[in-house]
Amino acid sequence: MTEQNPSAHARPASGRRPGGVEHENHPHHDHFTVVGNHLLQHPELSLTAIGLAVHIQSLPAGAPVGIKALAGKFPEGEIRIAAALRELEEYGYLARTKERLPSGRVVTRTISRNRPRAVLAAASPPLLPAVAAAAGTAAAGTAAAATAAAGTAAAVTAAAAAALPVPDTGADPASASKAVRSPAADLLTRLRVHDSRLLLTERDVCRLAPSVTVWLERGVPATAVERTLTTGLPQEPIRHPAAFLERRLTADLPPLLPVPRPHTPGPHTPGPQTPGPRTPDPLQTCDGCERAFRAPRAGRCRDCRAGSADQVAA
Incomplete structure (x- = not known):
């Protein structure tokens, strides 16, 4: 008595699987795009x-x-496209x-990157010869050599990771610490404090601080900037608060205040009257002592007027 293969009952006689997708592939010769399975079968990205x-x-x-350009093509809407x-x-x-234009x-x-890992691989330094030699020794022989090779590879990998370039945040460490203390x-x-979903990392604060400074330099009060960002x-949850705030700071940026123009008088507009030099009063002859003194009209000098006032008081 022969034992039957249980898989024979699960597959039709034609050799095809009872369920799942079937592919009918034909080669493309023009108007096609090569896409990697790392993107098409990504376990974390949404459809x-x-x-x-x-x-x-x-x-x-x-x-x-841009978000508006893509929303004009597809029915998902701006919110879903922005999240994607x-x-x-x-x-x-x-x-x-x-980028700010002139x-x-x-x-x-x-x-757009079709292979993001290639960017990281290009930035990583090549393995040292010691790693290659250790790997060869591990493949050739003993467990002790394999352990030593693994330790050497781990050490070089850590050194390579430390040597990777730090992503550019738009500011060096000195200016970053200064930006953290800025208004x-x-x-x-x-x-x-307004909403816990707007919690930012120190790196995000350093990246967004120049955009907020532009608002403040344009005469917008700090309370108005906060109201714009929190109203x-x-x-739904805000998964990327830095990107959300950056979009508001860019899309809602107010224009510069107009500079007041100096008033230019027209041909028939009288200009400001400039007082001319004062003309001294003419010389007069005092009626009491006959001395000369300057006054707008004839009369007594100051001394004679003072003497007359003393006599009246007495």
Whole structure:
């Protein structure tokens, strides 16, 4: 009596699986985009973020990928698209930076990465020859050599991680500590008092402080800046408070106050009257002592008037 294979009952005679997806693949020769499975099967990204990443990777260079531009193409709306963009930025598939043009306008520069791990690998230094030799020894032989190779590899990996470039936050450590003590940084730190979802890290405070300083330099009171950043918050959780605040600081930036123009009198507008030099009073002859003194009209001099006043008082 022969034993039957239990898998034979689970698969049809045609050799196909009873359920699941089946692929009919045909090669593409034009108008296609190569996308890695690390993105298409990402365990943390939402389907909206994955689909949006594939769409952005298929666009030509220079195509608009702002929130409003994408919301005009798809039915998800600005809130879901903004959340998906933040997901892609968190996992390295997008990099968005703010740049100020010579005209003073602030624009967003977006970089789409089809392999975020390749960026990290390019930034990592090559393994030292000692690691390669230790790995060869481990493959060749003893358990002791394998243990030594693993310890050497771990030490070099730690050294390589320490040598990786620190992400640019827009400020060096000295200016970062100064930014933490600035009024703009204090304002950003206080936002968590209004809503705990606006809790920022020290790195986020250093990155957003220059944007808040622009508001303060334009004559906006600190209380008005706080009100702009904390009023009308969404009901759902704010997963990326720094990105949320940065968008408000950029989109709601008020214009500069107009500079008052000096008043220029027209041809028929009388200008300010400038007093001319004062003309001295003419010389008069005193009626009492016949001395000369200056007065607007004839009469007595000061001494004679004073003498007459004394006689009347007596």
